[in-house]
Every structure is written in C-alpha cells, then in structure tokens.
Amino acid sequence: MKKIFAILLSALALGGCENDGIPYVSLGLDDLYKVARMQTVDLKPAFTGESYRWTVKTASGADSLLSEEKDYIFLMQYPGTYDVTFQIFDPVNPIVHRMTFYVVEEEVEYSPYISTVYEYCPAPGQFVNAMPEYREGDTAETMRQKAEEAIAGKMQSGVSLGAYGGYITFGFDHTVVNVPGEYDIRIDGNSFNSAAHPGVDGGSSEPGIIMLMFDENQNGKPDDKWYEIDKNPWYTDEAATYGYEITYHRPAPDHVPTPGEGNDSALTDMTYIKWEDNRGQTDYVYKNKFHDQDYYPKWIDADEMTFRGTLLPKNAVDVSGNGSYYLQYMFKYGAYADNYPNEAKDENGNYYNGFDIGWAVDPETREPVHLPGVDFIRVYTALNQYCGWIGETSTEIFMARDMHIYVRPDQHQ
Known part of the structure; x- marks a missing residue:
C-alpha cells in the first residue's frame, strides 16, 4: 500500500564520518527528499531533547507549525516544494535541521475508489x-x-x-x-x-x-x-x-x-x-x-x-x-x-x-x-x-x- 519512494538527493551535512578529526553522528534525517503526493515519509530523528518543533514555510515566508512531537510523518496533498525545519530544544544539545521536500505527481494515477x-x-x-x-x-x-x-x-x-x-x-x-x-x-x-x-x-x-x-x-x-x-x-x-x-x-x-x-x-x-x-x-x-x-x-x-x-x-x-x-x-x-x-x-x-x-x-x-x-x-x-x-x-x-x-x-x- 505504501509506495513510498523518498529519495536521498544529497548527503546529510552531519554524516557518519569524521571531519578534521571530529566524529559526527547522523541525526537520521536527510537534506532533500522526493516523494509522490498523498504518500508518506516517516521521519524519526535519532537525537532527543526536552521538546521538538516541525515547521514548514508558507507562501508568505512564515513558518507554519506541523507538529511538536519527536517523530513526524510528512504527507502533502499537492505537488510542490516544501521547506521543512526540525528543531530540538535542549540546553545541552540544541539542533536545527532544514529539509526540502519535492512533492511530485504520482507515476500511476491514483484511483478515487477502494483498492x-x-x-x-x-x-x-x-x-x-x-x-x-x-x-x-x-x-x-x-x-x-x-x-x-x-x-x-x-x-x-x-x-x-x-x-x-x-x-x-x-x-x-x-x-x-x-x-x-x-x-x-x-x-x-x-x-x-x-x-x-x-x-x-x-x-x-x-x-x-x-x-x-x-x-x-x-x-x-x-x-x-x-x-x-x-x-x-x-x-x-x-x-x-x-x-x-x-x-x-x-x-x-x-x-x-x-x-x-x-x-x-x-x-x-x-x-x-x-x-x-x-x-x-x-x-x-x-x-x-x-x-x-x-x-x-x-x-x-x-x-x-x-x-x-x-x-x-x-x-x-x-x-x-x-x-x-x-x-x-x-x-x-x-x-x-x-x-x-x-x-x-x-x-x-x-x-x-x-x-x-x-x-x-x-x-x-x-x-x-x-x-x-x-x-x-x-x-x-x-x-x-x-x-x-x-x-x-x-x-x-x-x-x-x-x-x-x-x-x-x-x-x-
């Protein structure tokens, strides 16, 4: 049922490698995704904090709240480009991660009826x-x-x-x-x-x-x-x-x-x-x-x-x-x-x-x-x-x- 085809288009800046001798641990989120409309992307950050916030940029440039839970399932009805920001609020390790979702038309036209x-x-x-x-x-x-x-x-x-x-x-x-x-x-x-x-x-x-x-x-x-x-x-x-x-x-x-x-x-x-x-x-x-x-x-x-x-x-x-x-x-x-x-x-x-x-x-x-x-x-x-x-x-x-x-x-x- 889930024809999810989230595609990684570029590597996460915080990769599972070492940079200048400093080890980094992946947050578990990519920078870019491509997904068909009305299909989901399951986002599960690897880090925890005191609170969380997912937002998306509106046409006016303002941030619109999507969720305040740690995990989030991305789902959009219409094709378009969606800029999403995920924030972890924590006094020791606060994190801000920005993602872009390219939502496209489905390859095979959806049926409006029961499948x-x-x-x-x-x-x-x-x-x-x-x-x-x-x-x-x-x-x-x-x-x-x-x-x-x-x-x-x-x-x-x-x-x-x-x-x-x-x-x-x-x-x-x-x-x-x-x-x-x-x-x-x-x-x-x-x-x-x-x-x-x-x-x-x-x-x-x-x-x-x-x-x-x-x-x-x-x-x-x-x-x-x-x-x-x-x-x-x-x-x-x-x-x-x-x-x-x-x-x-x-x-x-x-x-x-x-x-x-x-x-x-x-x-x-x-x-x-x-x-x-x-x-x-x-x-x-x-x-x-x-x-x-x-x-x-x-x-x-x-x-x-x-x-x-x-x-x-x-x-x-x-x-x-x-x-x-x-x-x-x-x-x-x-x-x-x-x-x-x-x-x-x-x-x-x-x-x-x-x-x-x-x-x-x-x-x-x-x-x-x-x-x-x-x-x-x-x-x-x-x-x-x-x-x-x-x-x-x-x-x-x-x-x-x-x-x-x-x-x-x-x-x-």
Whole structure:
C-alpha cells in the first residue's frame, strides 16, 4: 500500500564520518527528499531533547507549525516544494535541521475508489453467505477476495455486514489526506426513502459506524489504533451506548426451528441464532422465508462470534401496528455509512454519506484526535434491531471514494 519512494538527493551535512578529526553522528534525517503526493515519509530523528518543533514555510515566508512531537510523518496533498525545519530544544544539545521536500505527481494515477479489502467479518444475518456468495471450501481469505471484488473500484455489487458488529476493513491505493474543513471520504450503501412517506427522512436506513486508522508504524497493515467518526459528540453521548458487546452462537446441528405464527408467519425460525450482550439482554437472529441459506458465516470455524463497539439506538418504528411495515428513520446528527440515500445532501450541499476525517475521536476517551490522513477504514453495523419480516438491521457497503481525487466524466457512476 505504501509506495513510498523518498529519495536521498544529497548527503546529510552531519554524516557518519569524521571531519578534521571530529566524529559526527547522523541525526537520521536527510537534506532533500522526493516523494509522490498523498504518500508518506516517516521521519524519526535519532537525537532527543526536552521538546521538538516541525515547521514548514508558507507562501508568505512564515513558518507554519506541523507538529511538536519527536517523530513526524510528512504527507502533502499537492505537488510542490516544501521547506521543512526540525528543531530540538535542549540546553545541552540544541539542533536545527532544514529539509526540502519535492512533492511530485504520482507515476500511476491514483484511483478515487477502494483498492483493497483487508478483512471481511460479518455478524450473522439474512444476506450473509449470499452477499457475497459463499461456496463450499471458501475460507476467510477467499471471502475477503470476494468482498474486494464486490466493492473495489466501481464494481458496486455490495457486501452485507450482518447484524450488530459485523464489519469490513478496506483502503485505497494512497493515503487519504485530511483536508481541514472539507469532506474527505464518501461511503455508499443502499439506504432509501419510503415512497409511502414523502418528505420524511425514513425508509430503509441501516447505519454503520465508521472507524479510521492512520498507518503510524508505516508497515502497510491495519494494526495501529482505530478512531471513530463522531460528527456531533453531544448527540452521540445522549443517544449511544459505549462499550457494547454481543456474542452470537452457531445453531447446533440438531437444532429444531421454531416457526412464527400470525403476524410473524414470515419467520421460519424464531430461535435460530442465539445472542447475549453485556447489558443482560438475550434474544435471537431470526430466520425468514425469503432467505433460506445459513445466516452464520460458514467459513468461520468458531461456534461463537463476539463483537464490541458503540451501539446506536433503534431507529425502526412499526408504522403499520401489525408488523407488516417498518419505517427506519435516518439519523440526522451523526455521520454514518448506509444512513441516507447515496445522493442525499444537506443544506450546505455536502453528501450525508460523506465525512470529514477531522471528526475522528478516540473511542475510549471520546476526545477529538488529529489524523494527518487515513490509510484504513472499517465500517460495522451499529444497531442491534429486528424488524419482523424485514429482518435484522444490517449495514451494506457498495462503494467508497476519496473526495479529493478528481473523477473524470467517464468514471462517474
């Protein structure tokens, strides 16, 4: 994923050699670098001090603060020449080191769309093993590949994440840059408004929570810390349940179905996949007559699956009063996947299914964090809810794109 090609163009003045009999130790930073836009350079100075400061020259000649941490990852959206200064403040050994970064256009044009699915782990659900389709002998790796084929580029055949907690992890062929004050990424699902309720923000809305990761250790793997998109913390604090955990159990081979009756006659098994959560609740993922395949992921060997995260409140209302018609309302104040129809925009012209990396928070402390960019994205179903014959609420993902990469007219959906 990391096509980093930082190239040393000249030697560091403080080299690992001797000059006039005086030994010098390298600071570990070069003078000149060449790197493609939206790719990173991991800068790790060898010396330490009491404090640090990274700055870059602006067009006016002023110094703009980049970071006050010891290590810094250089990342820029646009080509150009960037003069960066690194300072170590120390009473014994203060250091000032200046570098020039030549940021160039990429050799192979970046795609605005998903390039890689890293993991596909749905919770049980009525579209699991069908979207994408499981075939005998499939493994976690082959199902990952099928999920990638379904949503990478402009494929848009979609994947289902199943009931609460089911997730998918994906990324692009470049780091998505966090542009302050702008929407950075858009994720499409299959949400739609109810034709029977014009003007109402409701219909089929199955929100998924969005998690972000920056490749801090620069190894190209999603093994750093995850952060959660939280557009309006005041809203989430009021509505959500933090630290939610749920465990699903594979049905026993000799399981006997419990069919529904009356208003639940479309349900062929109301004791199908048992679950319990850490709030003392227990129930089942029901099976319905419209989807007769196994709902528990068949490529998973374990007989239990546990998921943890933030739980959003139920958004479905039985407007019929008899279980024949549910309206799933869209959350207005958050930023979730598969919440609003793909082309829906707010009063400012921003896509409801778009989001700003600047909305990221630490999921443990709920404090805002600054990410220079994003390399990995995870979406998981955020509701634990069943809507009669409609089935469980399950987030679906069809496409994602970097909002900063130009899409040619022939690339539009």
